[in-house]
Amino acid sequence: MIHVKNLLKRYGDLVALDHLSLDIKEGEIFGLLGPNGSGKSTAINCILSLLSFDKGEIEIFGKKMTPDAYESKRNIGIVMQNVAVFDELTVYENIDYFCGLYVHDKSERKRLVEEAIDFVELGNFKKFHPKKLSGGLLRRLNIACGIAHRPKLIILDEPTVAVDPQSRNKILEGIARLNKQGATIVYTSHYMEEVEQLCSRIAILDKGRVIASGTQEELKAMITLGEKITIEAFSINEQELQQLRELPGVLSVQWIEKRLVIKSGKKAGSLEAVLDFLKTHEIGFGRIYSELPTLNDVFLEITGKQLRD
Numbered sequence: 001m002i003h004v005k006n007l008l009k010r011y012g013d014l015v016a017l018d019h020l021s022l023d024i025k026e027g028e029i030f031g032l033l034g035p036n037g038s039g040k041s042t043a044i045n046c047i048l049s050l051l052s053f054d055k056g057e058i059e060i061f062g063k064k065m066t067p068d069a070y071e072s073k074r075n076i077g078i079v080m081q082n083v084a085v086f087d088e089l090t091v092y093e094n095i096d097y098f099c100g101l102y103v104h105d106k107s108e109r110k111r112l113v114e115e116a117i118d119f120v121e122l123g124n125f126k127k128f129h130p131k132k133l134s135g136g137l138l139r140r141l142n143i144a145c146g147i148a149h150r151p152k153l154i155i156l157d158e159p160t161v162a163v164d165p166q167s168r169n170k171i172l173e174g175i176a177r178l179n180k181q182g183a184t185i186v187y188t189s190h191y192m193e194e195v196e197q198l199c200s201r202i203a204i205l206d207k208g209r210v211i212a213s214g215t216q217e218e219l220k221a222m223i224t225l226g227e228k229i230t231i232e233a234f235s236i237n238e239q240e241l242q243q244l245r246e247l248p249g250v251l252s253v254q255w256i257e258k259r260l261v262i263k264s265g266k267k268a269g270s271l272e273a274v275l276d277f278l279k280t281h282e283i284g285f286g287r288i289y290s291e292l293p294t295l296n297d298v299f300l301e302i303t304g305k306q307l308r309d
């Protein structure tokens with residue numbers, strides 16, 4: 001669906017995209033995950049020919065993408081980070097306007113607009129003007145405007161920023177449904193939870209470069225971390241901490257605010273050894289929980305930084 005090779009984009013001296021390459025296949029929900037400023041919007045805008053770039057190749061639907069590739073554009077739905085609707089038009093009129101850019105048959109358009117309204121559940125707000133909508137409803141209107149013409153490829157740039165949890169869930173469910181109905185989705189976000197929930201394949205971006213890509217399982221298999229164990233312990237001395245660090249499979253041990261945070265490697269089975277150690281050394285403890293690696297752990301291990309700092 002999308003082929004990007006060695007994309008280089010500079011804003012003056014700043015390299016925003018540093019030889020970025022991506023291949024997005026038909027039918028997938030592809031996540032572009034990266035912290036603020038990592039180049040997600042720049043990548044999307046270059047892919048859509050809304051921004052010029054310095055070097056590289058971009059193909060969509062197997063054809064070179066250019067500003068006048070109208071046939072390709074007809075089959076693309078875009079939902080931008082900033083809500084882009086007309087304040088003068090009602091909810092219905094806005095969706096009708098954007099759908100009308102691609103669909104000229106009136107009765108066909110009416111059906112598509114109604115479907116889009118049902119899809120984002122704005123049926124009770126058809127006659128509202130955008131200024132009267134809450135942030136979450138406005139985002140849903142923005143999405144309806146981008147998808148009403150039933151595009152094969154839908155690109156959403158951080159569509160849930162500043163949205164309440166209920167609307168966010170509705171948006172994520174809606175995107176999954178669009179994909180089930182056949183659309184290929186490209187979804188950018190700096191929320192790893194969303195990308196984990198939604199995307200079948202993911203590229204992690206940092207400083208304009210793809211630092212890792214693959215399915216969640218593939219990404220998590222790239223790092224050494226297998227398990228993070230947190231134990232609410234009453235007290236522990238430096239010597240005991242050191243002994244814990246020397247247990248087989250343990251990668252690191254931190255003692256933070258009466259919590260032991262133990263990171264261990266894959267298939268290390270460290271939990272049992274740690275519990276044995278605490279019992280033998282008569283170290284009292286309360287709650288214990290174990291977590292599998294997240295995409296933030298992948299980002300942290302590769303870049304040394306948190307995804308959201």
Ligand SMILES: Nc1ncnc2c1ncn2[C@@H]1O[C@H](COP(=O)(O)OP(=O)(O)OP(=O)(O)O)[C@@H](O)[C@H]1O
Nearest residue numbers: 011014016034035036037038039040041042043190
């Ligand atoms: N028009 C511009 N002129 C100069 N620098 C820009 C411009 N647009 C973006 N940048 C810079 O390019 C880099 C990439 O920005 P971009 O907006 O693509 O990142 P992003 O991952 O989409 O971030 P965010 O999540 O905050 O939208 C950042 O350092 C940003 O400050």
